[in-house]
Amino acid sequence: MAQTHVVATGVEARVASGIPTGKMGVWWFLASEIVLFGGLIGSFVMSRVGSGGWSEMAAHLSVPLGTFNTFVLLTSSLTMVLAFAAAEKGDQKGMRTWLLLTVLLGLAFLIIKGFEWGSEIGAGFTPMAGSFWSFYYTMTGLHALHVLGGVVVNSILFLSALMGLLRGREHRVELAGLYWHFVDIVWIFLFPLLYLSWTKGGI
Amino acid sequence: MSARVEVEERVSFFRTYVFSIDHKMIAKQYLAIGLFWAVVGGLLAYLLRWQLAYPDTEAPGWGFIGPEFYNMLVTMHGTIMVFFVAMPILLGAFGNFLIPLMVGARDMAFPRLNMLSVWTLALSSLVLLISFFVPGGAASAGWTGYPPLSAKPIYTGVNWGLNLWILALALEFASFLMSGINFLTTPINLRAPGMSMFRLPLLVWMQMTAAILFMLSVGPLIAGAIMLLLDRVAGASFYLPQGGGDPLLWQHLFWFFGHPEVYVIFLPGLGIVLEIFPVFSRKPIFGYRPIIYSTIAAGILSFTVWAHHQFISGMDPRLAMPFSVTTILISVPFALMVFAMIATLWGGSISFPTPMLFALGTLAVFLIGGLTGIFNGSAPVDIYIHSTYFVVAHFHYTLFSALFFAGFAGLYFWFPKMFGRMMNEALGKLHFWLTFLLFNAVFIPMFLLGAGGMMRRIANPMQYEFLRPLQPLNTFATIATILLLLAQLPFVVNFFWSLFAGKVAERNPWQANTLEWSAPSPPPHGNFDTVPVVYRGPYEYSHPSVSEEWLPQDRPTMPTATA
Amino acid sequence: MFRWLPEMVSTYGGDIDAMMYLIYYIVGAWFLLTCGAMLLFLILYRRREGRRATYIEGNSLREAAWILVPCLIVLVLDLWIDLRGGEVWAKVKRHAPPSDHRVQVTGKQFNWEILYPGPDGQFGTGDDLQLDNELHVPVNKVVWVVLKSKDVIHSFFLPHLRLKQDAVPGRAIEAWFKATKPGRYEIPCAELCGFGHSGMNGFLIVHPADEYERWVKEHWPSS
Ligand SMILES: [Cu+2]
Numbered sequence A: 001m002a003q004t005h006v007v008a009t010g011v012e013a014r015v016a017s018g019i020p021t022g023k024m025g026v027w028w029f030l031a032s033e034i035v036l037f038g039g040l041i042g043s044f045v046m047s048r049v050g051s052g053g054w055s056e057m058a059a060h061l062s063v064p065l066g067t068f069n070t071f072v073l074l075t076s077s078l079t080m081v082l083a084f085a086a087a088e089k090g091d092q093k094g095m096r097t098w099l100l101l102t103v104l105l106g107l108a109f110l111i112i113k114g115f116e117w118g119s120e121i122g123a124g125f126t127p128m129a130g131s132f133w134s135f136y137y138t139m140t141g142l143h144a145l146h147v148l149g150g151v152v153v154n155s156i157l158f159l160s161a162l163m164g165l166l167r168g169r170e171h172r173v174e175l176a177g178l179y180w181h182f183v184d185i186v187w188i189f190l191f192p193l194l195y196l197s198w199t200k201g202g203i
Numbered sequence B: 001m002s003a004r005v006e007v008e009e010r011v012s013f014f015r016t017y018v019f020s021i022d023h024k025m026i027a028k029q030y031l032a033i034g035l036f037w038a039v040v041g042g043l044l045a046y047l048l049r050w051q052l053a054y055p056d057t058e059a060p061g062w063g064f065i066g067p068e069f070y071n072m073l074v075t076m077h078g079t080i081m082v083f084f085v086a087m088p089i090l091l092g093a094f095g096n097f098l099i100p101l102m103v104g105a106r107d108m109a110f111p112r113l114n115m116l117s118v119w120t121l122a123l124s125s126l127v128l129l130i131s132f133f134v135p136g137g138a139a140s141a142g143w144t145g146y147p148p149l150s151a152k153p154i155y156t157g158v159n160w161g162l163n164l165w166i167l168a169l170a171l172e173f174a175s176f177l178m179s180g181i182n183f184l185t186t187p188i189n190l191r192a193p194g195m196s197m198f199r200l201p202l203l204v205w206m207q208m209t210a211a212i213l214f215m216l217s218v219g220p221l222i223a224g225a226i227m228l229l230l231d232r233v234a235g236a237s238f239y240l241p242q243g244g245g246d247p248l249l250w251q252h253l254f255w256f257f258g259h260p261e262v263y264v265i266f267l268p269g270l271g272i273v274l275e276i277f278p279v280f281s282r283k284p285i286f287g288y289r290p291i292i293y294s295t296i297a298a299g300i301l302s303f304t305v306w307a308h309h310q311f312i313s314g315m316d317p318r319l320a321m322p323f324s325v326t327t328i329l330i331s332v333p334f335a336l337m338v339f340a341m342i343a344t345l346w347g348g349s350i351s352f353p354t355p356m357l358f359a360l361g362t363l364a365v366f367l368i369g370g371l372t373g374i375f376n377g378s379a380p381v382d383i384y385i386h387s388t389y390f391v392v393a394h395f396h397y398t399l400f401s402a403l404f405f406a407g408f409a410g411l412y413f414w415f416p417k418m419f420g421r422m423m424n425e426a427l428g429k430l431h432f433w434l435t436f437l438l439f440n441a442v443f444i445p446m447f448l449l450g451a452g453g454m455m456r457r458i459a460n461p462m463q464y465e466f467l468r469p470l471q472p473l474n475t476f477a478t479i480a481t482i483l484l485l486l487a488q489l490p491f492v493v494n495f496f497w498s499l500f501a502g503k504v505a506e507r508n509p510w511q512a513n514t515l516e517w518s519a520p521s522p523p524p525h526g527n528f529d530t531v532p533v534v535y536r537g538p539y540e541y542s543h544p545s546v547s548e549e550w551l552p553q554d555r556p557t558m559p560t561a562t563a
Numbered sequence C: 001m002f003r004w005l006p007e008m009v010s011t012y013g014g015d016i017d018a019m020m021y022l023i024y025y026i027v028g029a030w031f032l033l034t035c036g037a038m039l040l041f042l043i044l045y046r047r048r049e050g051r052r053a054t055y056i057e058g059n060s061l062r063e064a065a066w067i068l069v070p071c072l073i074v075l076v077l078d079l080w081i082d083l084r085g086g087e088v089w090a091k092v093k094r095h096a097p098p099s100d101h102r103v104q105v106t107g108k109q110f111n112w113e114i115l116y117p118g119p120d121g122q123f124g125t126g127d128d129l130q131l132d133n134e135l136h137v138p139v140n141k142v143v144w145v146v147l148k149s150k151d152v153i154h155s156f157f158l159p160h161l162r163l164k165q166d167a168v169p170g171r172a173i174e175a176w177f178k179a180t181k182p183g184r185y186e187i188p189c190a191e192l193c194g195f196g197h198s199g200m201n202g203f204l205i206v207h208p209a210d211e212y213e214r215w216v217k218e219h220w221p222s223s
């Protein structure tokens, strides 16, 4: 039952709104991601205000490691910007270098985070240890999955750049960058909420 | 203009029918998935109605039901109808088929993403199907899945069934998030030349609003579903008070999504009706722009009403009235749409083929659904009717109108475009009248049962003294349900018979204006012979400057076209 | 529709019923008007040879007024329903009278455990009495119910008193009623709570004053 018909190939060039189609797709995707993390953060705040005693738990997180990791992720955002800047200038080598650095920084973030989880679980603070820990592991875990997704995407971009497949498709670096900055911004919210918001005797 | 390379290519069977990236084939796949689940959902309805009318007797064709199985029936009936019938048909099938055609595009903005969405839904369907057969059976904590009942296997006796239920829903959400990206990007970016936003058919506006509502409301529930799964399998305590969690958190997350979700289903149904009314009234839709503005207003309001599902949940009673006010206010934009549809009929030249009958049926049925919503929305009245059959009847009047009346209207209307053949009118009219009468025969008794205080989700009303005198109403509703299900046979016959032997359809059998009618029936991959140029809005019927009663959007005749 | 309502035997039940009547008449009138207009137009403007539809877009304010004015009326009626609803809600939920009797009702799969504080009026003392599914109260007295749950969410429903309130684990939620007629009324659970949900049912026994005295004497002979 095979058919013969006209198949459209190539990208439809028409862009009625002026915003490139790929970019708009990514923006809509990020909009839905914002409400996903928004819902999680909102639930966290509601539950925390509603129950109390979480401050004590939050004090067990390692602020130095968290701060360092924040720094790592922020730097990776910078290298991503530089990768796109290089791509726009047509500097393929620069683009590859900065992409590789972004990937490595993302991996560094995950390794440090993994180490933190290990030591917390070692100290007995498993996801079963109460609501705070349930939230902590879910929020950082979901975020880490997003970081992992970003690392995979950036690695694919890096590898296709190595093979010269990215020539003429440099805008993909920009799209991946949008996502990577989003992942970074989510962490900017999670870090103070989880690590820094504890006082002696606070909720 | 578009720089396109067209290649003559032999496309394999798999690429045409299975892993297709053509939005029209994808739409048909959605339709197939939706219709499959509609059959399953209908059978579940038969069984649960049987149990209610003749408790603890053997249902013909099945056997003994009983309370545990009954809980599974209501849970899966709700889940299937909302997520696996309504969304695949109204958004998946109609949205996918019509959006690119109506905006004058050759396909969706991201055809591969589109294919991924339908296959994610197929996977989700498979997971849901498997969940029926795992030990312990499928989910039975209600389609709303309230914890703690849903958060610990011991409370329901269902372990993997409910885990898979969560997984299936998560996949379904992912599928429609991907669709949403296409549904929004395509009309914004791939509109044909001349197609300004305010020349888009209302159906496209409705689909876009639905997509935005879905994408902006489902995130918190996805987060909530992850938490629920972790409570179940990892011993977390988001919803369990023993570990410091709060059961009400889920209700907030669920209904923050749940109420917009009602409009995610309803608006595309309304969009279908709004397309059909002008065609068979031979008149422009009355108040095109006011309808768009009130759709947007209703969409925004729908994010502010969720706690009307929680008036008696134990939340702060001071919160009830604000939510009650916003809920009742939402009747204003919908009233405007209803009035606009009736005003469209005024001074028209109205004919009554099957699609128009179903469209009118949608309006009548929705009117009752919307008006009875005021009872539920009023906080003090809700104290009494919450969780009764009044609510069940109410939401069936709204959702059945959108899903089945509007859905059938759309199928009869666009069948010639989808499959290139006309459906049979006599069978169609028979189908309409039977469905319309029997639908009311099923659900009007439920309003009365609700007034009598009959609770939802009880397997045996005879266990309650105050409900025993109401039992004849239950029996009546059950018999009507069985007849309503049988009344779908004319449709099934008509559908398959017309598919192969129906009268071959021309391009524009209904003499309608929107762009899909300028494409061949059925349109080939790529849709249009040449990309159409749009000169006017979608509803220029009986325009004084032309002798015909219709004036397609892409016909370059009228001097006022450049306005 | 209202002849199906169960007999009403509480002080605020009448207000809730009146609210239902109010909405019923308003939406009933709207339904008749709207459906009437629709049917009228369908008949008047059915397709006939030689007649062409009138071209009206309804986008100008003058034309759109035909739908905007009815919408305004809908808005006014909505606000009326809201205002009346607010009053009734406040009466039931916000301005509850002080209690004459207190009981604690704990939902569990699939029973109502009803705890009476005994003559000292204090829970957790030696004279507490627990009965399953039997709530005894005197007529015309304000009874406060503290609702708890041991496992999942249940919903304490007294159809004849127009009272419904969820019992949520981890919370103690208060509800009140004043029964106006002696008798035996059912207390079904109105929230799906597991396989035994259907049939989870208790009884409210409203005693006349003297009979209630006797019931108390029977269970707390020492007092
Ligand atoms: Cu709602």
Ligand SMILES: [Cu+2]
Binding pocket: C107, C108, C110, C153, C154, C155, C189, C190, C191, C192, C193, C197, C200
């Ligand atoms: Cu219960």
